[in-house]
Amino acid sequence: MSLEAILFNKSDKDNLSVKILDQLLLPYVTKYIPIYNIDDGYITIKKMQVRGAPAIAMVGALSVLLEIQLLNSEQYSFDQCNYDASSWELLKEQLHKRLEYLLSSRPTAVNLGNALHDISNILDNADNISSLKEEVFNYTCKLLENDIKDNVTMGNNGARHLLSLLEKEDFHSDFGVLTICNTASLATAGYGTALGVIRSLWEDSKQKTANGNNNMAKMAHVFPLETRPYNQGSRLTAYELVHDQIPATLIPDSSIAYRIMTSPLPIKAAFVGADRIVRNGDTANKIGTFQLAVICKQFGIKFFVVAPRTTIDNKTHTGDGIVVEERKAEEFKLVSGTLVHAETFDPILDEDNMPISAKVGVAPPEVDVWNPSFDVTPHEFIDGIITEVGVFTKNNNGNFALTELF
Numbered sequence: 061m062s063l064e065a066i067l068f069n070k071s072d073k074d075n076l077s078v079k080i081l082d083q084l085l086l087p088y089v090t091k092y093i094p095i096y097n098i099d100d101g102y103i104t105i106k107k108m109q110v111r112g113a114p115a116i117a118m119v120g121a122l123s124v125l126l127e128i129q130l131l132n133s134e135q136y137s138f139d140q141c142n143y144d145a146s147s148w149e150l151l152k153e154q155l156h157k158r159l160e161y162l163l164s165s166r167p168t169a170v171n172l173g174n175a176l177h178d179i180s181n182i183l184d185n186a187d188n189i190s191s192l193k194e195e196v197f198n199y200t201c202k203l204l205e206n207d208i209k210d211n212v213t214m215g216n217n218g219a220r221h222l223l224s225l226l227e228k229e230d231f232h233s234d235f236g237v238l239t240i241c242n243t244a245s246l247a248t249a250g251y252g253t254a255l256g257v258i259r260s261l262w263e264d265s266k267q268k269t270a271n272g273n274n275n276m277a278k279m280a281h282v283f284p285l286e287t288r289p290y291n292q293g294s295r296l297t298a299y300e301l302v303h304d305q306i307p308a309t310l311i312p313d314s315s316i317a318y319r320i321m322t323s324p325l326p327i328k329a330a331f332v333g334a335d336r337i338v339r340n341g342d343t344a345n346k347i348g349t350f351q352l353a354v355i356c357k358q359f360g361i362k363f364f365v366v367a368p369r370t371t372i373d374n375k376t377h378t379g380d381g382i383v384v385e386e387r388k389a390e391e392f393k394l395v396s397g398t399l400v401h402a403e404t405f406d407p408i409l410d411e412d413n414m415p416i417s418a419k420v421g422v423a424p425p426e427v428d429v430w431n432p433s434f435d436v437t438p439h440e441f442i443d444g445i446i447t448e449v450g451v452f453t454k455n456n457n458g459n460f461a462l463t464e465l466f
């Protein structure tokens with residue numbers, strides 16, 4: 061099992077605990093940090109210690125569950141925080157406000173909003189704090205269980221779809237794929253979305269190799285983009301591909317077209333995740349996704365969005381309605397990482413024998429920057445939307461029919 065972004069200990073239902081992997085320190089440092097309440101959920105999501113639309117939703121829901129656990133415990137003194145427990149209605153009103161605060165941590169990824177909307181409905185129908193805790197516990201457990209199950213189903217759906225397309229075009233050899241950002245175990249409860257398809261394609265390749273089926277289309281190489289400025293591709297996806305021993309070559313975001321043109325093997329698809337898919341199929345995803353889609357269209361390479369139903373926004377009609385989060389300028393002007401020896405790449409350790417995190421400046425402090433965390437890819441550039449329900453492709457008018465997902 062590769063790294064887990066979220067550790068949820070539910071062995072004692074009266075003493076639930078959650079830890080999240082601090083992804084700002086990867087790939088050199090593996091450090092889990094505890095979550096105790098909604099404030100911790102907000103901070104770890106805002107700082108992107110945990111990131112990835114599905115993982116954000118799960119950590120958000122878990123932080124609400126832990127806050128309810130606190131409110132349900134005798135030793136918790138209500139005057140320590142925001143709650144007036146003199147009435148159940150007052151407490152519910154305040155908890156609704158806390159959900160809105162949590163939602164503001166990352167506005168573009170719809171999964172968090174969908175999860176908090178569900179929890180808000182549970183809250184509206186709850187009669188007391190202990191029944192509320194039971195309902196939110198059951199909801200959150202289901203959210204985590206369904207995420208992994210759906211990711212494996214989605215991965216197999218996507219692999220099967222691409223291989224059948226290649227069969228139809230009479231393509232029977234090794235191929236490469238592209239991917240951007242991190243859409244794997246570090247962005248979900250496990251297996252991943254776009255990288256889940258790549259994991260399924262790799263399982264298929266290994267099976268074909270073991271059976272000696274050398275005259276069949278099989279994925280042989282992955283080209284992950286580094287994904288500036290947060291480097292989810294170089295720090296996280298490359299890490300997961302190395303862990304899974306999937307052949308991969310990390311490439312600069314700026315090299316996509318040249319990589320396709322000079323690739324030693326044909327590149328047949330790009331698989332990307334999503335933070336929000338709206339009714340017409342326009343998709344918000346990591347900044348750089350739209351230009352990857354444009355380049356794929358130029359080269360006739362299939363471009364697939366991979367996302368579970370929890371990433372669907374069925375209220376917004378087109379991409380124009382999507383709020384794109386802009387991150388702080390420092391996240392662009394400074395590159396965060398771990399101090400390593402230039403030759404050996406071994407982390408340099410401090411007096412406590414711990415790796416040293418550092419930021420290096422790569423731009424003049426005075427310069428203005430534009431640092432959108434996402435972009436919006438119009439559905440015209442998307443060849444298919446891969447979900448756990450199935451693969452959705454456009455009709456002859458070039459439109460997606462996604463009502464089954466709403």
Ligand SMILES: CSC[C@H]1O[C@H](OP(=O)(O)O)[C@H](O)[C@@H]1O
Pocket residue numbers: 111112113114240241242243244247248253254292332333334335345346347433
């Ligand atoms: C399955 S993760 C979906 C999505 O989330 C990532 O964004 P971030 O790392 O800023 O949370 C990226 O856009 C992934 O494609």
